[in-house]
Amino acid sequence: MRDNQNTLVKLNEAGFRVNNKWLVRGVSLKVEKGKIVTLIGPNGSGKSTTAKIALGIYKKIDGSVERSTDKIGYVPQKISIDWTLPLRVYDFMVLTENLNEKTIDEALSLTGVTHLKSKNLGDLSGGEFQRVLLARAISKKPELLVLDEPVQGVDFTGEIALYELIKKISDELNCGILLISHDLHTVMSATDHVVCLNGHVCCSGSPIDVAKNNEYKALFGEQASQILSRYEHKHDHVHTSEGEIKKN
């Protein structure tokens, strides 16, 4: 991969294992300013693990990761907040950085949850909480946004609106976005580059290329790519449970 000063984070053959079981390995990708890179793949394919490698949450990794920014906004996939903590949406917004009222209000209004500002975090619905998570991540005007299934639990129309918002943020702030999604079609229009994972990088490229790709079809079924193309070729390998790749 060619490097330039626009690269915000770059993974070189990165992998992570727990108790000698690989969660993901051999991942190379980079996120540049103003670009959206989407990770797709089935459950357990290492999408969140890859994001955590990129963020430096997992430190004992194989390969390497280079980050050239520390202005990072993160929306984790799962967040368990302990309700022994009395925490309002406002307190959550200023969790990792001090922000003024105006910035907080702007971010909350972008995701449509200004009215929840003084509510207790524990009283929010799943979709409301997801919008607050996204607002918090964008409020600090990060250079790199890592969004792990940012619209889970959000209703369908809201989902489309939020993906449009993500695209808009990437353009306005000129920040790089690493997006994780289980559904390529909803994110298609907002993505520059797609990496399809299944314990390793199965295929990558532009959204259209990936949707056409045979390995993508093998993972997601014929239906997933039908609307795009009838293009087909033989799937030449299978994945074992250890994450090995066996040629047919």
Place this chain on the structure above:
Amino acid sequence: MFDDFFIRALVAGIGVAIVTGPLGCFVIWRRLSYFGDTLSHSALLGVTLAYSMEFNIAFSVFIISSLIALTLIQLQKRTNLPGDALLGLLAHSSLAVGLVVIGFLSFIRFDIMGLLFGDILAVTVNDLLIIWIGGALILLVLKLIWRPLFASTVNYELAEAEGLNPDRAKAIFTILMAAIIAISIKMVGLLLITGMLIIPAAMARNISSSPQKMVIYSIIGGLLSVILGLFSSLEFNTASGPSIIAASLFLFILSLLNIKQSIKLKN
């Protein structure tokens, strides 16, 4: 002004309560009650060492409690035993070793009850200095690590991902726990220090809607407990530690009434 033992005890208690208020909130938020217990049980060993080597008690307790905390972190990394088993192991073994050492020190007169439950008669002007200067340092350090500590209490991975270094904040907080135990041992006694940390904070949780409010109410609760407890200790000639903790329990029960009322209002 500090000639009167009761004034000294009051000033000492107020100093302790101001520091246990915010630390106690973190003890509750991070579920560290038993960790606090373990450190305070190990404090007995620190006290006996202080007596046998004619060392300052607070300093010796601070060193021993810090060592126990570091040992715990190492054991967590190197064994597969669950955290509560390790805490129990360290708490009881350090308590036992401390008591055995006391047995060997028969030539020194020991007020074991005062040690376990606090003794307001024993507070000296020197102790006041340790409590107020030590307490101010603890609060200053807590203020410096507040953001990473609080953010990682809410969500570790968010704090780590956004560059706040939660591991360092956690390690520093552990040292602060050892320090608060060291400075409050004479007032509250080593068996009841955790009570001083968690009961006012638990009371505060019942009546607060934001983390800042919880910290403030926790400090106020601690102050009221100390004042109420010490006056009743003087009045009824009871040990200072249990009197303070009983007073904080009284406040906790009052805060439960407040919850019931607000539930009634909602309905």
